[in-house]
Amino acid sequence: MDAMTSEKPRQSWRGLWNISFGFFGIQIAFGLQNANVSRIFQSLGSDVGSLALLWIAGPVTGLLVQPIIGHFSDRTWGRFGRRRPYFLAGAILAALALLGMPNASVLIAAALLLWMLDASINVSMEPFRAFVGDMVAPSQRTAGYAFQTAFIGAGAVVGSLAPFAMAKLGVSNVAAAGGIPDSVRYSFYLGAVAIFGAVLWTVLTTREYPPEQMQAFGDAQAQYHASSFSDASLPKILTTAGVVLIFLGALLTGTIYRWSLERDLYVLGGLFIGGGVLMLAASGMIRARLENALVQIMSDLVRMPGQMWRLALAQFFSWLALFVLWIYTTPVVAQYVFHSTDAAAKAYNDGADWVGVLFSVYNGVAALAAFVLPVLARRIGAPRTHMICLLIGAASFASLLVIRNQQTLLLPMVGIGLTWASILTMPYVILASVLPPQKFGIYMGIFNFFIVLPQLVVATVMGAVIHAWFPTEPIWTMACAAVVMTMAAAAMLLVRSEPNAAA
Structure with missing residues (x-):
């Protein structure tokens, strides 16, 4: 390949397939996690109000792992490439966690394995977003992210359906109290094979551009690694932000103690204080x-482009x-459609299936929608497309409050599917038009703050909300989801349509 090439060559459909195929296995694992972890926790003795706190492993690990992996993958180069070593290491660890989780005999073991699983999935997942930016020309980014979304959807279909399909094949979907059904157990084994095999496919069929070729494309390391010392105002900005976060964390913690609120909320207060301390440390x-990883991550965080900040608000809501959908759909459907709250009962497990x-x-x-949304985005712009899809999602969540027939429940899932496709595609299309190509790794990691922070909020706040206002009526969690999805759509009014954002 000519070292003086100034633009990345266009990928064939086979090339785009290979670049994103690993996401298929990752999402099989993620689909199994989303659809079955609450079931596993309840089978091992958790009550509905405690589910969110048990899920806290995911956002905590994501908050820590994703920016760190983004930071170091931007700086990695060796015989195995830049991003691929992280794909493979995460896939191996996730496969081990999938093998172990359905064999957990106590609740704490299952929670720890969820922590390991989520951390490992994050290690594999985060570099894949930057991988598209590395491997495809700007004119193909929408197609690249559309392939990722398609594989995300297809993998999640397999992961979500696996226990149901196992039961249809005659594998038992019930177990004695405190046990995990065989249909879930074997599905997790399938997921372990899938994530390792799919990620290995991408590792073996793609070759990353070496640093000198990235330099020819304008992705020089020197362009990316601007020193944090060059901005004299940066220490003051970090100090101010750190003090504000510590104050808010202390205020929240004091309020929780004074009014004897749910102890889960201490996690949120600790998160504010911890973030503030890290910012003060980076300033010092x-x-x-x-110069180190902490300084670079915190510096890039406070210097995010304005468009990214505005998009992050919509992403957060x-x-x-x-996360409300993934955590509470199982108890909601089991209770209101299959009329069971007993995790050991057949009716409950039929509902979970x-x-x-x-x-x-x-x-x-x-x-399917992943390849349709870009067409709409070219006509009305990516921000408007995303806003419309978010409103459809809000209406779909609201409909779950009144539907009591299992077949009719399929209708709002169509709307949620359209919303999910947009969430997985449009924000990244918009970001690709404003982020420097050299910063894809770290900024994709930072952008994921606004994916994992919402889960921390749900994990710490939703349990308290349930216990305080509807301890035996989890259906109202779906009303909360409808409200915040509407707020996300409203936030998109702040996001400008950028040139080439829907290319």
């Missing part, structure tokens, strides 16, 4: 002229709704 390191079907429907719709 800059003053001492110490939309993912609040998604049907949730897998519902999730497979919305993911299947997303896989």
